Amino acid sequence: MTTPLSALILSPKAMSAVDRAAAESGIDSYGLMRRAGEAVAAAALKHHPGSLRFAVLCGPGNNGGDGFVAACALARAGAVVDVFLLGETHDLRGDAALARAGWTGLVRPLADYKPQEGDVVIDAVFGAGLTRAVPERLAAVMDAVTRATVPVLSVDLPSGVDGRSGAVLGSAFHASRSITFMTRKPGHLLMPGRSLAGEVEVVDIGIPARILRAVPADVAENGPLIWGAEARTLDAATHKYKRGHLVVFSGGALMTGAARMSALAALHSGAGLVSLAAPEAALAANAVHLTAIMLRHVEDRAQLNDLLADGRIKTFVLGPGFGDLEKARAYALALSDRQLVLDADGITAFKQDPNLLFNAFAAGETRLVLTPHEGEFARLFPDLAQDDGLSKVDKALSAARRAHAVVLYKGADTVIAAPDGRAVINAHAPPFLATAGSGDVLAGMIGAHLAQGMPAFEAAAAAAWRHGAAGFAAGPGLSAETLIDHIAPLPRL
Structure with missing residues (x-):
């Protein structure tokens, strides 16, 4: 029996290979980012309808691009949205830069974010691909969010969690929910990542199954x-x-x-x-x-x-x-x-x-x-x-x-x-x-x-x-x- 796509587990490295193969096959990578970001916005509205403000924390890579797309979709839905960026706008590249250009509101430095009552944090800083300790300024924000008990919805995987091992790289968000795309990563199942990711939703953003199955998986979920x-099965001669x-x-x-x-x-x-x-x-x-x-x-x-x-x-x-x-x-x-x-x-x-x-x-x-x-x-x-x-x-x-x-x-x-x-x-x-x-x-x-x-x-x-x-x-x-x-x-x- 063929394993359902939702049951597959791909490492961040394998998922990067999937993304490259999708782009080489002619699939519009920015179109994939738009579907990912809109799925994040939909989950935020569904699970946090009473939010007074969505604080979208964006990083310098494609995870941040997903955050900018989510911010646009939330604003179109009439939500109050503030965007905070780790790094500088002019350092964004490729699809992330395109997504930033689509956001017409103010973008403030990440360090400016101060949790408020009624906030929901959209964590789009790093996702699953991080391999180094998080910067101190991000760790300070994580600490403030934890102390304020503000709900966190993470894009792909809570920032600070290694998607390959589930280890915490210095500090990490503790998400109530994580929205990941096409497949889960080992960090969604390995501890302590599993305890930090909250409920995990796997969203199909349109990468064909043939491309996903062409990349060798390092591990699967037991079942x-x-x-x-x-x-x-017992028979009569048993x-x-x-x-x-x-x-x-x-x-x-x-x-x-x-x-x-x-x-x-x-x-x-x-x-x-x-x-x-x-x-x-x-x-x-x-x-x-x-x-x-x-x-x-x-x-x-x-x-x-x-x-x-x-x-x-x-x-x-x-x-x-x-x-x-x-x-x-x-x-x-x-x-x-x-x-x-x-x-x-x-x-x-x-x-x-x-x-x-x-x-x-x-x-x-x-x-x-x-x-x-x-x-x-x-x-x-x-x-x-x-x-x-x-x-x-x-x-x-x-x-x-x-x-x-x-x-x-x-x-x-x-x-x-x-x-x-x-x-x-x-x-x-x-x-x-x-x-x-x-x-x-x-x-x-x-x-x-x-x-x-x-x-x-x-x-x-x-x-x-x-x-x-x-x-x-x-x-x-x-x-x-x-x-x-x-x-x-x-x-x-």
């Missing part, structure tokens, strides 16, 4: 279009082993809860059979709480090898509440020819020598899924974690290639990346998933998808989306235990 074709056998490793006697939640989540996510592999000290504690999940006594590497003699068992989850880092390292290496979801303590076990893990899974198809949060990511990939020049997508992709693994880089803006260069941002998740045990549930869900035959990238992406859907269904008071009860079937294409 059923990414993995829905891989969702498994049995529990055909639906997949997953093994989850338990920690010691006082550390059994995390693994049980992973195992229960896997069972609720469709695995045909789930076993909990536990040391002797943890068998009784686990047996008290489990019914449909089988218990296997695995004390050491030798007993693990006995378990691996059963060729039907191909998928494992290791790490939640495991505790013993030395044993976790040994177990993970023993599983290098199987599918493995490595989480929590399983990741930390390789902090001293990540290449030991990466080399073990380097050959063949991708069968390792890593699920680090920010701290765990830094343990395996310290150089990537410290590189402020990389976006979260860049970091996840570099990590996936290095580890020959699917990397699910957790957070409010979870990124899932594959060694082959595919990456998605998962925005389908409520903030109340930030609770103890939520990650253990996610690990079990990924394991269930792998056990059922989904490829590693699709298994992880589908689990992240499904995990978010369960969070929405469970509501603000969810716990990891109640989250499991709200796991719904995967949608299929």
